[in-house]
Amino acid sequence: MDLYVPGMIVFTTDAPFNAGDPSTYPYLFQYNSTHKPVSLNMPYSLLGIFVQDSWKAHPRFTLNYGLRWNYYNLTGLKFKPGDIHNFNPRIGFSWDPTGQGTSSIRGGIGTYTANLNSQCAVPIMFWKQFKLRIRVFPGYPDPNALNPFIPIKIDFPADTGDYVSSTLIAPWSLQTSLGYQRELAKDISVSADLIYSKGYNLLRAENLNPVIPGTIYDHVDPTRTNVMAVSDKGKSEYEGLYLTFSKRYSNGWSLDVSYTLSKSMADTDSQGGDIRVDQGGVTTPWSYDANAWERAYGRTFYDARHKLTITGIADLPLGFQLTGLFYYRSKTPWNAIYAEDVNLDSLTGDYVDFHRNSRTGFDAMWLNLRLSKFIRFSSSLRVQLFAEAYNVTNRANFATVQSVLGTAQFGKPLAADDPRLIQLGVRLDF
Numbered sequence: 230m231d232l233y234v235p236g237m238i239v240f241t242t243d244a245p246f247n248a249g250d251p252s253t254y255p256y257l258f259q260y261n262s263t264h265k266p267v268s269l270n271m272p273y274s275l276l277g278i279f280v281q282d283s284w285k286a287h288p289r290f291t292l293n294y295g296l297r298w299n300y301y302n303l304t305g306l307k308f309k310p311g312d313i314h315n316f317n318p319r320i321g322f323s324w325d326p327t328g329q330g331t332s333s334i335r336g337g338i339g340t341y342t343a344n345l346n347s348q349c350a351v352p353i354m355f356w357k358q359f360k361l362r363i364r365v366f367p368g369y370p371d372p373n374a375l376n377p378f379i380p381i382k383i384d385f386p387a388d389t390g391d392y393v394s395s396t397l398i399a400p401w402s403l404q405t406s407l408g409y410q411r412e413l414a415k416d417i418s419v420s421a422d423l424i425y426s427k428g429y430n431l432l433r434a435e436n437l438n439p440v441i442p443g444t445i446y447d448h449v450d451p452t453r454t455n456v457m458a459v460s461d462k463g464k465s466e467y468e469g470l471y472l473t474f475s476k477r478y479s480n481g482w483s484l485d486v487s488y489t490l491s492k493s494m495a496d497t498d499s500q501g502g503d504i505r506v507d508q509g510g511v512t513t514p515w516s517y518d519a520n521a522w523e524r525a526y527g528r529t530f531y532d533a534r535h536k537l538t539i540t541g542i543a544d545l546p547l548g549f550q551l552t553g554l555f556y557y558r559s560k561t562p563w564n565a566i567y568a569e570d571v572n573l574d575s576l577t578g579d580y581v582d583f584h585r586n587s588r589t590g591f592d593a594m595w596l597n598l599r600l601s602k603f604i605r606f607s608s609s610l611r612v613q614l615f616a617e618a619y620n621v622t623n624r625a626n627f628a629t630v631q632s633v634l635g636t637a638q639f640g641k642p643l644a645a646d647d648p649r650l651i652q653l654g655v656r657l658d659f
Contacts, residue, residue: 230266230267230268230269231266232261232266232267232359233259233260233261233359233361234260234261234264234265234266235260235264236258236259236260236261236372237258237259237260238255238257238258238367238369238372239255239256239257239258239259240253240254240255240256241256246369246370248377251376251378251379254366254367254368254369254376254378255366255367255369255372256365256366257363257364257365257367258363258364258367258372259361259362259363259364259387260361260362260364260372261358261359261360261361261362262360262361262362262386263358263359263360265358267355267358267359268358269351269354269355271303271304271305271347271350271351271354272302272304273301273302273303273304273345273347274300274301274302274303275299275300275301275302275344275345276299276300277297277298277299277300278297278298279295279296279297279298280295280296281293281294281295281296282294282295288328289324289325289326289328290322290323290324290325291322291323291324292320292321292322293320293321293322293323293337294318294319294320294321295318295319295320296316296317296318296319297316297317297319297342298315298316298317299315299317299342299399300315301345301399303345303347303350304347304350304354305350305351305353305354305394306345306349306350306353306394306397306459307394307395307396307397308396308397308398308399309396309397309398312398312399314340314342314398314399314401314429314430315342315399315401317339317340317341317342317401318339318340319337319338319339319340320337320338320339321335321336321337321338321339322335322336322337323335330412331411331412332409332410332411332412333409333410333411334407334408334409335406335407335408335409335410336405336406336407336408337405337406338403338404338405338406339403339404339405340401340402340403340404341401341402341404342399342400342401343399343400343401343402345399345400345432349432349459349511350459352392352434352457352459352511353392353393353394353459355392356390356391356392356457357392360386361386361387362384362385362386362387363384363385363386363387364382364383364384365383365384366379366381366383388454388455390454390455390456390457391453391454391455391456391457392457392458392459393437393456393457393458394458394459395458395459395460397430397432397459397460397461398429398430398461399430399461400428400429400430400431400432400461400463401428401429401430402426402427402428402429402465403426403427403429404424404425404426405424405425405426406422406423406424406425407422407423408420408421408422408423408471409421409422415479416476416477416479417474417475417476417477418474418475419472419473419474419475420471420472420473420475421470421471421472421473422470422471423469423470423471424467424468424469424470424471425467425468425469426465426466426467427464427465427466427467428463428464428465428466428495429464430461430462430463431461431462431463431464431465431495431496431497432459432460432461432463432497432511433459433460433462433463433496433497433511433512433513433522434457434458434459434460434511434512434513434514435457435458435460435462435514436455436456436457436514436517437456437457437458438450438453438454438455438456439455439514439517439574440517440574440575440576441517441574442516442517442518442572442573442574443572443573443574444573444574445570445573445574445575446575457513459511462522463495463496463497463512464495464496464497464526465493465494465495465496465497465529466492466493466494466495467491467492467493467494468491468492469489469490469491469492470489470490470491471487471488471489472487472488472489473485473486473487473488474486474487478542481543481544482541482542482543482544483541483542484539484540484541485538485539485540485541486537486538486539487536487537487538488535488536488537488538489535489536489537490534490535491532491533491534491536492528492532492534493528493529493531493532494526494527494528494529494532495526495527495529496512496522496523496525496526496527496585497511497512497525498512498529498530512525514576515576515578515579515580515585516572516574516576516579516580517572517574517575517576518572518574524580524583524584524585525584525585526584526585527562527564527584527585527586527587528562528585528586528587529562529586530561530562530563530586531561532561532562532586533558533559533560533561533592534559534560535557535558535559536556536557536558536559537555537556537557537558538554538555538556539553539554539555539556540552540553540554540555541553547602548602548603549600549601549602550600550601550602551598551599551600552598552599552601553596553597553598553599554595554596554597555594555595555596555597556593556594556595557592557593557594557595558592558593558594559592560589560590560591560592561589561590561591562586562587562588562589562590563586563588563589563590563630563632564580564582564585564586564587564588564632565580565581565582565587565588565632565634565639565640566578566579566580566581566632566633566634567579567580567581567633567634567635568633568634568635568636581634588640590627590630590642591626591627591628591630591642593624593626593627593646594622594624594626595619595620595624595626596620596621596622597617597618597619597620597621598617598618598621599615599616599617599618600615600616600617601613601614601615601616602614602615609659610657610658610659611657611658611659612655612656612657612658613655613656613657613658614654614655615653615654615655615656616651616652616653616654617651617652617653617654618649618650618651619647619649619650619651620646620647620648620649620650621649622649623648623649625645625648626645626646627642627644627645628642628643628644628645628646629642629643629644630642630643631643
């Protein structure tokens, strides 16, 4: 992209240029001092090697185990070669406690290295190639010439900061589960699973030369501006209980019910809300206080303590079929912030509460239904008539919350999901 190449000239007037009138000369010339277009061509290589095996240690007990190794070569980011966390051992088991084939106790534990998104290297590659400089009172039409009325060359780098690369450990997680499944009757089963996951070395951006809180402008190293680096110090944790009831389709109906009780915490979050992300979607600092990342560790934006999903199919008389989906989730969190820079570190949006996402917003519920009928004309030709209704109850499911303290709408919703929608359709299968 030809960003500020050859440059941008800024005038203070719309009057035509007149070489004899100093007021028609530009007052700024901004240009990329590399004099080259910015290229974000970033090759990304991923190699994964794995071995796995299954051992039936007993007619009612089976072990599954394996080992995976991952290698990354992502332009702009450096990863420690041969790091122990790139090796992912995993083991799982399944046990039939009764020998009747109607019950199963299953579980497993393992580590998993994340498949990286090349977008996280965009800021490093961009700022390596984009060095913005500003020239005050340039000449015209050649901005590199002196202004005859102000024959002084004033040229300095813009305070855009810099991104530097560091050697990282690829993000990885430890995941474990333990569950029980039981067949209650033909086509009917229930299950319960405990799930735990802890994320390590999640990517986030840190300022190696931050503004000293309380000074507004003074950096730790006064000879430099912001020096941003992608670090691997992020973390996350998830705990969940997953319950299900399933009646497979038979005798003209099916029903699936699932309930999740969970808790999700992290100090990095690119899902939205008031958390800052850079051009690569990597979480950036919200404050330069010493405990800023400790305070950023809180509920993730998608964390809902309770989730309930019910789906079903029912065959009706005259060849009609009714399908439905009911979904409910409890309140998700939001983060209260100040509009101003409270701690005077050049960053606005300081947290009102000690931890991020300490407040709860709104719950949500959807009921979607579909009524359909097939009309067959031959073995290879049929028509389907259907009517669909979304959000049948027309419930107001609020989304974004006004999070800025002191505003008139603070704590109130700013948006909502779709109201009731109804659509009719015809489908031809041949």
